[in-house]
Amino acid sequence: MDDVIATRGISGTLIESVMAAIADRIAARSLAPGARLPSVRSFAGTMRVSVSTVVEAYERLAAEGVIRSRPGSGFYVCGPLAPLSLSEIGPKLERDVDPLWISRQSLEVGDDALMPGCGWLPPSWMPEAALRRAMRTLARAGESSILTNYGTPLGLPPLRQLLARRMGEHGIAASPDHIMLTESGTQAIDLLCRFLLEPGDTVLVDDPCYFNFHALLRAHRANIVGVPFTPTGPDVELFGQALERHAPRLYITNSGVHNPTGGVLSPVTAHRLLKLADASNLIIIEDDIFADFEYTPAPRLAAYDGLDRVIHIGSFSKTLSASVRCGFIAARRDWIDGLVDLKTATSFSGGQLTAELLFSALKDGSYRKHIDALQVRLAKAMSETISRLETIGITPWLRPQAGMFLWCRLPEGLDAAEVARTCLAKGVILAPGNAFSQNETAGGFMRFNVAQSTDVRIFDVLAASMRALGARI
Amino acid sequence: MDDVIATRGISGTLIESVMAAIADRIAARSLAPGARLPSVRSFAGTMRVSVSTVVEAYERLAAEGVIRSRPGSGFYVCGPLAPLSLSEIGPKLERDVDPLWISRQSLEVGDDALMPGCGWLPPSWMPEAALRRAMRTLARAGESSILTNYGTPLGLPPLRQLLARRMGEHGIAASPDHIMLTESGTQAIDLLCRFLLEPGDTVLVDDPCYFNFHALLRAHRANIVGVPFTPTGPDVELFGQALERHAPRLYITNSGVHNPTGGVLSPVTAHRLLKLADASNLIIIEDDIFADFEYTPAPRLAAYDGLDRVIHIGSFSKTLSASVRCGFIAARRDWIDGLVDLKTATSFSGGQLTAELLFSALKDGSYRKHIDALQVRLAKAMSETISRLETIGITPWLRPQAGMFLWCRLPEGLDAAEVARTCLAKGVILAPGNAFSQNETAGGFMRFNVAQSTDVRIFDVLAASMRALGARI
Structure with a gap:
């Protein structure tokens, strides 16, 4: 019998027993969430194992996220304070189309990022x-x-x-x-x-x-x-x-x-x-x-x-x-x-x-003038964005009467979340359709902000990503 | 038999039957909150009463707040949209000590009101x-x-x-x-x-x-x-x-x-x-x-x-x-x-x-100087306010080390909410103790903001109100 394996085996079993004993107490709530675990020394006594076995057991439990250590203070049962997590309410979504994804991306990047998926005008348009x-x-x-x-x-x-x-x-x-x-x-x-x-x-x-x-x-x-x-x-x-x-x-x-x-x-x-x-x-x-x-x-x-x-x-x-x-x-x-x-x-x-x-x-009075100029500028950006998108096979669902948003259909077979992910890696933040769709029926759609789509690099990145994902454009 | 009385009696009974018929339907939710009531004409037919009886019944129900009329559209069951009312959550409190009372008073008055109960500094102290x-x-x-x-x-x-x-x-x-x-x-x-x-x-x-x-x-x-x-x-x-x-x-x-x-x-x-x-x-x-x-x-x-x-x-x-x-x-x-x-x-x-x-x-750098000056000014206002309050029999619970608030006990037997109500009528906004007390054990206390208590008229109004409520000061 191989000594090393034997030692590991025995030690492993002992460690697991200590882990199981703690897990039982947590399950029975005799150790409530947030409670401090028995000290390593005292629990070694209780379990009749060595201090190092308990240390190893506690550390494994900590690695599993069951307990956590606080320097100088000991170990505590985790999850105690587990608060509201928006991502846990409602159906699990891919992180890319999670409703907070676009907000988070758009709010966190610098002003010079390319973000046709963003929901607001560039500062220079304000x-x-x-x-x-x-x-x-x-x-x-x-x-x-x-x-x-x-x-x-x-x-x-x-x-x-x-x-x-x-x-x-x-x-x-x-x-x-x-x-x-x-x-x-x-x-x-x-x-x-x-x-x-x-x-x-x-x-x-x-x-x-x-x-x-x-x-x-x-x-x-x-x-x-x-x-x-x-x-x-x-x-x-x-x-x-x-x-x-x-x-x-x-x-x-x-x-x-x-x-x-x-x-x-x-x-x-x-x-x-x-x-x-x-x-x-x-x-x-x-x-x-x-x-x-x-x-x-x-x-x-x-x-x-x-x-x-x-x-x-x-x-x-x-x-x-x-x-x-x-x-x-x-x-x-x-x-x-x-x-x-x-x-x-x-x-x-x-x-x-x-x-x-x-x-x-x-x-x-300048606010009204700003709005008049803005409307003209948006109409121009709208036309240009539509043309540029159409050359790479992306078509508007309708031609909006006004505003900054263009809701577009991608070429057949492309998944907007995949396209968004691919483009994000190249520094372009898009707004994939299912982020907007409670029924997740917009996987082939994407929203473009025409005021944020004036940089032609966006369309190059987009076209390259779509080709990489199999689009024939 | 007196014809007038008889007519009234019959008519009253009929009106009440119509009212009861509607109330029953509301109770049984066959008329849900927000639902439109049957038209006057059709319900007159249903109930075999005159149109004017139904009109009168509907109007009484409207006066009672059970239904409401919408011009040109008919009558609707009320309470339909009844939303969250903070005053209905938790125990009913006197309006004077309801936790929103002081906020509401202090936020709504002009800057020149006397408000020793207010929770912030006067603009000139900022x-x-x-x-x-x-x-x-x-x-x-x-x-x-x-x-x-x-x-x-x-x-x-x-x-x-x-x-x-x-x-x-x-x-x-x-x-x-x-x-x-x-x-x-x-x-x-x-x-x-x-x-x-x-x-x-x-x-x-x-x-x-x-x-x-x-x-x-x-x-x-x-x-x-x-x-x-x-x-x-x-x-x-x-x-x-x-x-x-x-x-x-x-x-x-x-x-x-x-x-x-x-x-x-x-x-x-x-x-x-x-x-x-x-x-x-x-x-x-x-x-x-x-x-x-x-x-x-x-x-x-x-x-x-x-x-x-x-x-x-x-x-x-x-x-x-x-x-x-x-x-x-x-x-x-x-x-x-x-x-x-x-x-x-x-x-x-x-x-x-x-x-x-x-x-x-x-x-x-001026912020630090402002704070230094503010601390001195507050300490002075604190001393003055304590002296003025003591002359009218109001004593601090403790002498605060710093800050703008002074928590005070009123003379024995006075109810702070009553004092606050009396002073409000004279244009002085106070902060009665029970607004701060979940257990309502602070009916004999009041909070003073020393920075808002520099006007001597406050103490005159306060003393007069306390005397009117029986305090011997």
Whole structure:
């Protein structure tokens, strides 16, 4: 008998017994998560093994992630504090199409990265001069309370007046006291979800839709149901079926030019949708974050409904600044009261400074000029991007009336997640279709931001990756 | 028989039958919340009554809030969309001591109101010049991406470095990648609650504690347990009992000078507390928002624990600006990853501009000078406020080492909520004790902000109110 093997065998068995003894205690909760393990010396006594056997057993358990050591303090049962993990709520997705993937990639890279998958404009497309002017004005003339104090619960009155007027232009009758400012458009939706949802409630989203709706709704432990989106809004037939089958509490959608598809709600779809919502007591959140991209305003659900069951939200992160964060909620007055309490409890008060800056920049006549120029610039980038994509076999699902997004079909047989992975290795961040699709039916699609697609290297990398994956282009 | 009475009687009975028929259907959910009621005409047919009887029945139900009318559309069952109401979670409290009362009052009034109950400094006590300088600098020299783009997921690197250095001065070893910026200190706690709590989890708080902890925890549907606070930290004996009895997940407290009591954690309490927490696998959130008020730093739980089960958070809302909102979380690296995902999902990205402004103002040498001057000014206001309160029979629970809060006992037999109500009618906003007390054991206490108590009219109003309520002073 080989001594070395024998020693290993015996020692291995002893180590395993010690490991099993600890595992039993953890299973029986006599060692609860977070509890300190017996000291090596005392457990060696208990188990009648050597100290080094216990050390080895503890280290193996630590390597397995069952326990962990704290220098100078001993070993502790792991998983004790295991907190909410967004990736563990809802179905497991490939990391590439996990709803947070694109956000994470786009937020973490430098400004000079190539990111046609990104959801915002490049800094150079934003109205920097107006912002600098607004900051100088406030630095010079802002009251000291504006610079140092909390804002009021509803938020800056003149900004709410300006928002009410803007909504009026879209046919939405909202007085300033129907409007509450929030820290961002995302926070607006988040507050509303807290206000309206219980864990397990069903929420309808468009399929495809803005991917962060998925992440946000997962954080609320909502049951998400996707309704296929057509060029004129959600498929009304399937929407009705989803209402019957799932009795959802809420539907979240984009108004104006839809993200990612570029579709636009038609009046007849809007009307039918609201009739269905009325009959099923569905609440609708309409996210109007892309309002200023439109040439011709599309119907707003809130305009048809009169802020009864439709809640209208927005921000200026996409057209003014994503750094000066400020969003808003327009809703029924009785809901605004409850929302104010919830906002106070969970974020105490909005940023008065950002609201003042935003107001100052929005009322500056140059904002309108910026938008006019932006629309022209986007239209040009849209045409160019469409041509460039078409030369490599990628075709738009529709030609959007406005906005920065182009929802495209890849050549037959290509998987967008694979293409995205391949391109990421070459420094190009894409937005693969299934990140937007609750039903994962968009594996052959990709969203392009035309303002982020002006560098021709993007198309070279994309074409090379697609060829490497077998596309004949 | 009197015809008029007879007619009324019959009509009344018929109306009530119609009302009862509708109420039955609502109770049986054949009319679900939000559903449209049968038209007046058709229901008149069903019930074999006149149209005007149904109209009257519907109108009474509407007046009772059971249904509501929508012009041109008919009547609908109410309460359909009834959303989360913070006041309905947890025990019903008098509106005066409801945890949101003081916030609401203080945030809604103008800057010139008398508000000794307010939780922040007057604008004139804040470092306005440093903020104006920071804004001018950024308006002139800030990169365009800083003015227009989203921040990175963790937040501005040089600010995180500065925070890590500050923590180092308190003995807390945190590298910048253990730190995530948030939109505010309140948002930091809110994110952590989402990360760590399930509805129904028990959370320990100090009794008394910062009242918004109550409101925030209610929004998370947590079970709140208060542990009596002593001048050197929570009562360790009772803390241990609460751990055994309630198996809480979390303990939230203030570090440095405690709000509202002005107490300061002693080393022995800190050590015992952490031993208990270790044994019970309790996570601790330490809110360090008052750090810069201290002359001599008190022990930090995070320094003793090494950011293992203690999470350290803070902001500069109390000493720099509450308008330039930015907070931070310092925690275990593995938790920071999960928190970044949660922050991205629920608020997408922090405000880069406010982080830059804060960084610029903090690194400005004038901030340290502001703090030095502020400490002297607060000490003076503290002495004056104590003298003035003592002349009207109000005595401090202890004389705080630093900070702006003074926790005081009213003359025997007075109820702080009553005093607060009486003073509010005279334009003085106070902070009655039970707003801070989960166990409602602080009905004879009141918190004063010495920086907001420099106007002698406050003490006149207070004395008059107390006399009117029977105090012999």
